[in-house]
Amino acid sequence: MESKSETRELLHDIESKTAGLRSAAKILRECPPKEKKELICLMKQSAQDILKYLTNLEKEINS
Amino acid sequence: MKNLKFLVVEDEKLAQKVMAKHLEEYVVDFAETKEAALHKLQAADYDICFFDLMLGKKDNCSGLKLIPPAVSKGAYVVVMSSLDSEEIVNKAYESGCHDFYVKGNEEANISAVLARYQQKNASANAVTVFSEQFITDDPQTRSDILEVLKYARSSLPILILGQSGTGKTCLARLIHEHSGRAGQFIDINCSAYNQELLEAEIFGYKKGAFTGAYENRRGKLLEADKGTLFLDEIGAMSPDMQTKLLKAIEEKSFYPVGSDKKERSEFRVISATLEDLQKLLTEEKLRFDFFQRIHGFTIALKPLSQRKSDIFPLISAFTRTSKKLSFEKHARTLLLNHTWPGNIRELKRFIDVAAAGDGMITQDTVLRHTAQAMKTERQSDGFLAQEQYDCALAKGLNGAMEKFAYEVIKRSLLQHAGKKVKTLKELKISKRMLYSTLRKFEGKKDGIKI
Numbered sequence: 078m079e080s081k082s083e084t085r086e087l088l089h090d091i092e093s094k095t096a097g098l099r100s101a102a103k104i105l106r107e108c109p110p111k112e113k114k115e116l117i118c119l120m121k122q123s124a125q126d127i128l129k130y131l132t133n134l135e136k137e138i139n140s
Numbered sequence: 141m142k143n144l145k146f147l148v149v150e151d152e153k154l155a156q157k158v159m160a161k162h163l164e165e166y167v168v169d170f171a172e173t174k175e176a177a178l179h180k181l182q183a184a185d186y187d188i189c190f191f192d193l194m195l196g197k198k199d200n201c202s203g204l205k206l207i208p209p210a211v212s213k214g215a216y217v218v219v220m221s222s223l224d225s226e227e228i229v230n231k232a233y234e235s236g237c238h239d240f241y242v243k244g245n246e247e248a249n250i251s252a253v254l255a256r257y258q259q260k261n262a263s264a265n266a267v268t269v270f271s272e273q274f275i276t277d278d279p280q281t282r283s284d285i286l287e288v289l290k291y292a293r294s295s296l297p298i299l300i301l302g303q304s305g306t307g308k309t310c311l312a313r314l315i316h317e318h319s320g321r322a323g324q325f326i327d328i329n330c331s332a333y334n335q336e337l338l339e340a341e342i343f344g345y346k347k348g349a350f351t352g353a354y355e356n357r358r359g360k361l362l363e364a365d366k367g368t369l370f371l372d373e374i375g376a377m378s379p380d381m382q383t384k385l386l387k388a389i390e391e392k393s394f395y396p397v398g399s400d401k402k403e404r405s406e407f408r409v410i411s412a413t414l415e416d417l418q419k420l421l422t423e424e425k426l427r428f429d430f431f432q433r434i435h436g437f438t439i440a441l442k443p444l445s446q447r448k449s450d451i452f453p454l455i456s457a458f459t460r461t462s463k464k465l466s467f468e469k470h471a472r473t474l475l476l477n478h479t480w481p482g483n484i485r486e487l488k489r490f491i492d493v494a495a496a497g498d499g500m501i502t503q504d505t506v507l508r509h510t511a512q513a514m515k516t517e518r519q520s521d522g523f524l525a526q527e528q529y530d531c532a533l534a535k536g537l538n539g540a541m542e543k544f545a546y547e548v549i550k551r552s553l554l555q556h557a558g559k560k561v562k563t564l565k566e567l568k569i570s571k572r573m574l575y576s577t578l579r580k581f582e583g584k585k586d587g588i589k590i
Binding site for chain 2: 092093095096097098099100103104108119120122
């Protein structure tokens, strides 16, 4: 039961983070250099979170 | 309409950044938690609130709990989520939200939300627009203005055409007021400056950039940041200047005169001209690429002579806070038949002068004014008015001459209170010509009613 709820939460987090990443990618082109750097930094952090969630999801599925 | 104020409740830093970018021309507050959001809702009023559904780890849709307090304060509430199950969407609407979207395509989502918000407020706005902000009873003008206001919230450039005094600046200001943009409305009349001064005015300059530049000065582009830049009489701008401005419009950045530091400004452009656009393009006074960039939506304001139903509503508006005027019957007819070459500006001047007198508008008062106005029109526009030329193109020269003869006879009859003998003598025409002209245009022998 616990595991099912964890999986659902992980899926939500992945959906949420990828949606954010997609929206950020769309505005990246028109950002001035300083904002671009800041945005890239946040996007990298999001990408790392996605990787972490995917690894956890993989573990959930395999367990 | 006031500038829009937003509250965005979002726990993700990246999503906050994206929202900030899409709403950069507005006033936006951010909160990351439910508690912080409730505090902000208590402390301030917001026009539109965006609530993320899930705030933090293991959250149980706490964004929903923010809906009732926001709605009770009159805000338009939007829920955004990566979850879009029927159950969640229903819960959001049951809690009172106005809009719901799935995260991932913020640009389209936000612009759709703004359009729906605008639509919700449109009917309420229309009443005040035409009775207070742009006074008109003319159905065509009302419809054109409502159409252009649909684009007020977008960044689409707008081009306003119309004779001098038809209300171009007033309309530009109205569009800005409906844009919800946080910045100011900045206007500049391009014909009031020579090209060097115009460049300095628009782009600003650095101290020492040229003789007389004793200090740094912000230009109109920077003053219009997050607001609207209204360029009046664009036909007076040189092609070189148009090239420079085109670059600034496209890149939203520019260099002030004498500076090597790039400035950024998020401005929206509204332009206006009283000149014939086609002629400006043919004579290469208006660059085609510049024209393409500034005419996202084009609206042409009719001269006052073509919206006579506006004359008395405008007079009422002009005298709202001053002395009320009394009009004789013939004076009313003359005012309605005058061509108002100076349009609303001329009407305003006439009312100012009239209000300074005894408040009684007689036939003589109007005749004195109209005679002066027609004299001025003749001096400024030459013998052939644009309207006459257009008529000749539409009806052929003979048709236009007949129409011209009719208009002259009609005005003469009005000025002589319908006394045909005086008109015949004044215009040196035969009775046959007078009656045949009146019959042709009015279909009756006795001529016009005064």
